Amino acid sequence: MASFIESFGGLAIAxxxxxxxxxxxxxxxxxxxxxxxxxAAGLCSEDPSKFxxxxxxxxLPGTQGLYGLVAWFLAVNKVGILxxxxxxxxxxxxxxxxxxxxxxxxxxxxxxxxxxxVAASAIGILAKKGDDWSKGILLCVMVEFYAILxxxxxxxxxxxxxx
Numbered sequence: 001m002a003s004f005i006e007s008f009g010g011l012a013i014a015x016x017x018x019x020x021x022x023x024x025x026x027x028x029x030x031x032x033x034x035x036x037x038x039x040a041a042g043l044c045s046e047d048p049s050k051f052x053x054x055x056x057x058x059x060l061p062g063t064q065g066l067y068g069l070v071a072w073f074l075a076v077n078k079v080g081i082l083x084x085x086x087x088x089x090x091x092x093x094x095x096x097x098x099x100x101x102x103x104x105x106x107x108x109x110x111x112x113x114x115x116x117x118v119a120a121s122a123i124g125i126l127a128k129k130g131d132d133w134s135k136g137i138l139l140c141v142m143v144e145f146y147a148i149l150x151x152x153x154x155x156x157x158x159x160x161x162x163x
Contacts, residue, residue: 010094011079011086017098017105018075021154025068025108032061032116039120043127053126053133057119060140064112067151071104074158089163100157107150115143 040054073082075097080087089097122136 010089010091013094014079014097017101018072020105021101022068022072024105026065028109028112029062029065032112033058035116036061036119039123043123050126054123057122060119061112061115064108064147067147068104068108071101071154075101078158078163093163096161100154103150103153108147111143111147115140118143
C-alpha cells in the first residue's frame, strides 16, 4: 500500500485538483446560466424580440466553466497526461498542484453563481428599459473580474511548480 501511494499518490492528488477545478467551475456556470436563463425565459415570454440580448446576458456566467477547463488543461499538462507520457510526481508536488487548482475551483464556482444573479437582474433592466441593457453587462463584468483573478492565481501557482 505504501509503495502504491508513493508511486501514484502524487498523480492522484494532482488529478483530483484538476478535476475539482473544471468540475466546480462547470457546476457554478450551470447554476449561474440557469438563474439567468430563468429570467430570460420569463422576459421572452412577454417580449420575444429581446431574446438576443437576454441570451447574451445568460451566457456571461458560462465563462467561468471555460476558465475551469483552462486550469484543468494546465494541470493535466503539467503531469504529462495530454502528452501521452505521464510523469511520476511526488506526493508533495501532487498536493502543490491540488492547492494551485483551488482558486479556480472555488472562485469560479462562487463567481458564476453570483454573476448569474447579476445577469438575472440585468435582464430585469432589459425588460423595463431596453436601451439601458448595456449597464447590466457592465455590472456582470464586475463579477467577471474576480473570476479572472482566480484563473490568474491558479495559472501563476501552477507555473511556479517544478515537476
